[in-house]
Amino acid sequence: MARRNEPSMIKGNRHNDPSTDINVLLLGQTGVGKSTFINGLANYVCNDTLEEACNDKIQSVIPSAFSFTDDDTFEQRTIEIGQKNEHEDFNEEGRSCTQQCRSFVFPVGDKNLRIIDAPGIGDTRGLEQDTKNFHEILTYISQYEHLNGICILLKPNEERLTILFRFCINELLRHLHKSASENIIFVFTNARATFFKPGATSKILRALLDQHKKDHDVDVPFSRENTFLLDNEPFRYLALRKNGVRLNNDQTLSYQKSWDHTVKEYSNLINHIVTRPLHAVSNTLSLNEAEQLVRKLTRPIAEIAKLIQENIQLAKQHKENVLKNPQLAKQGLPQNEAKIIPLAHPRTVCINEKCCKPITVNNQTKIEYTSKCHEECYLKGVVQETINDQRMQECEAMNYRTGKCLKCDCLWSEHQHITYEYETSIHRLNGSSSLADIDKRISDLRDEKKKIEDVYKKLAKFLHANAILPLNDDILEYLRHFIREEQMKKNSGSQNNDVIQGLEEMMKSYEQEMELFKQTIDSEKDRSSSKDVLKSDEIFSLVGTLYRLPINGSKIREQVNGLNINQNKLSLKREVFVELPSKANSSTVMKQFKNIISSR
Incomplete structure (x- = not known):
């Protein structure tokens, strides 16, 4: 029971100075365990031991799922944790569970630890989807002033690193800055299987980094200092226990050791992250x-x-x-003046001639859009104010079979996603x-x-x-x-x-x-x-x-500034301020995090 006057939950620091936030970007191949990394962290900061966590409520920040095979019957079942939502998709084999970037903000004392979860690279939908995912990542992180760490998650016995490095190393450094190499951190998940060593991946990784240095003259370090070996399995063990699955004593003991090791590595990881020079994003x-x-x-x-x-x-x-x-x-000379009217919500409108009509206002002929097909359209990934954006096909107003609008029956390509209206009216310039x-x-x-x-x-x-x-x-x-x-x-x-x-x-x-x-x-x-x-x-x-x-310069600036504001509003809708039980304040991991972050 919570003590009198003690809040039952630790709430996020929503009004902090952004320059004091610890921002960490997670990158990695599809299925490497970025979401489990975040879920695991939420449980480590609440409980000191695995047994304590088993007796507590599981912290499931991100809904996820995995397959489990019974040792005796070989029966396979799917273990699901948390409620599915629009941001996560864990039913289609091989697809990235995280469908778009989201930030998970953990309260650590009076500071924020922001973990940015990104779509996976190496998606089975192919290179084009990888390219879209990477563009989404770059666009999303541009709202933040800085990154403290860029964590590239790997499996210790991984053979398919080529795609990952082409995007996560070459493309990242090309689009941000060469100085980002000082913020790159390698995090090996599922390292228990290789006795917490990098495994076969180490040789391949080093060869790729050497080639990267030769081709681009950028030295990305790979050493014990910027490499951390974790195990995602303790969180899965918790999920199994919560779903009524019991494992034998040897298995439980192994997971307990894994929990203890991983907790220490998380603290070492945070300690390393806060010592990195800030990598400027929005000002670069x-x-x-x-x-x-x-x-x-x-x-x-x-x-x-x-x-x-x-x-x-x-x-x-x-x-x-x-x-x-x-x-x-x-x-005086009559001239049209433009007025920018921001919309409360992004909107999908039809620009087909049959959905527009000429009207006369103050002796001027204007075009009125008669079909506002989706009044509040928060379509993922669409480029604002662009005509003929292919992602309009995914708008709720569109019939996915025919590609036509359910409201006006025009094709998706004749629709536009807008965040402001543009009106003109005639004024006379002062003087003769x-x-x-x-x-x-x-x-x-x-x-x-x-x-x-x-x-x-x-x-x-x-x-x-x-x-x-x-x-x-x-x-x-x-x-x-x-x-x-x-x-x-x-x-x-x-x-x-x-x-x-x-x-x-x-x-x-x-x-x-x-x-x-x-x-x-x-x-x-x-x-x-x-x-x-x-x-x-x-x-x-x-x-x-x-x-x-x-x-006309001021009007151009006004429109661009308005688009920046709208984009930031849309991005902030994807921030989750994680609320932790009050007991987290006294956990070993939280105390270590507070000491590390307060000393930076």
Whole structure:
């Protein structure tokens, strides 16, 4: 029974300074035991001995399952722990149980120990799924300021390390920074079977690291100092006991020894992690961050390009009116102004013509989306604000057999995942507008449009040369979409030929330049080193020139900032603050953790 005034549970530190958090990323092949690593930790910090844990409530932070074969009958049964949820899938053989990144935040005194569980590498769905999983990992960790440790989990007698290292070492260092090698830690699971030694894996691992150093000039250490040998089996033993399975005395004794050894190794592991130099993530000008920024700019740039065309046309029409009636100059130059309206939840909308209709608001023709097909759509992995994203097929609004929307009956490819609405309204610039003023405004708008086009072409070339995932030309999808909308407005009576022509010219110019670029660069061995391709650290200063554009720069920045906020909100929904029973405060492991972390 809890003492009077003593809380029954230790709750997470939700309002801590993020710079004091201990952030640990777990990477490894599918089935290596990342989820069991986290579940085991939750039990070690609550109980000092295996027997004590058997008499206590099992701590199951992540639902999981494993097969058990009875020694006498050879009957096989599945042992399940915890309740399945949308994040975990343990029924399909060979698939990664963890389907997307999640963080599990353990309270350690007044600090947070955050364990980031990532999808497994070496998924049976193939290299494309591995690539998507790795992109998901890079995107997810970008929300954190730093990583203390990057734990690569291995089995001691593992023959299939090639896939793992291509992604977890080569790709990780390429997308973060070479200094990440100081934070890499090797954790061997199921080490009881090899008497807590690295086993046959050691020789293969060392050869791969030597080859990595030769190819990339990056020395990733593999020594006793950054290598830890654990055993995941004690947690499975607990699960068996809770499911009524009894093992003989010899087996129990073996698990007790394994528990004691693993508890010590966890403490050694934490001690090593907190002595590592912090590896900056969000402040590092990494390739992944640059790629993310370029993707976020697509919708804002396309919308600003259309806005500029609309304003050029408005200025031309006003000039014609002033020539006919000079008194109109006093009214000021009419220009469209954009307003960004963040949505409370991400939304799936249909952009098919039959689900849109032209409406007139304040003498302006606009397009209204009539089909809001999924009002609160937290679809996993979809790229926000992208048209024709294949992952839209997995939206709840879609019929998985036909690929059509259950609400509007249009194809998934005609749907868009949005986090904000974009509205325009006409305002008049202050002061009178002489013919010279109007001409200058038109010239300034054209100048900004050219600068925006030039910057985006450079960004698109960077993306084509460096992208992890195969790319669509997202800007073309948007331009085609806006041209269709303008055609609908024209058919309903709008005089918008200049807008349509300007968008068509922008699309043609982009297609021609990109096609020539692709033909040139695709023949080069190292595309990212081409003289026509920006370096990742040049991206941010180039985008800064967009933000400083005097007429439209602030709106571009506002849209990108809004997307950053929405992405962070979505990521934070995948943080689990682990609540531990109050007895954990007095456990040996927790006391050791507190001493280690408080001394850093």
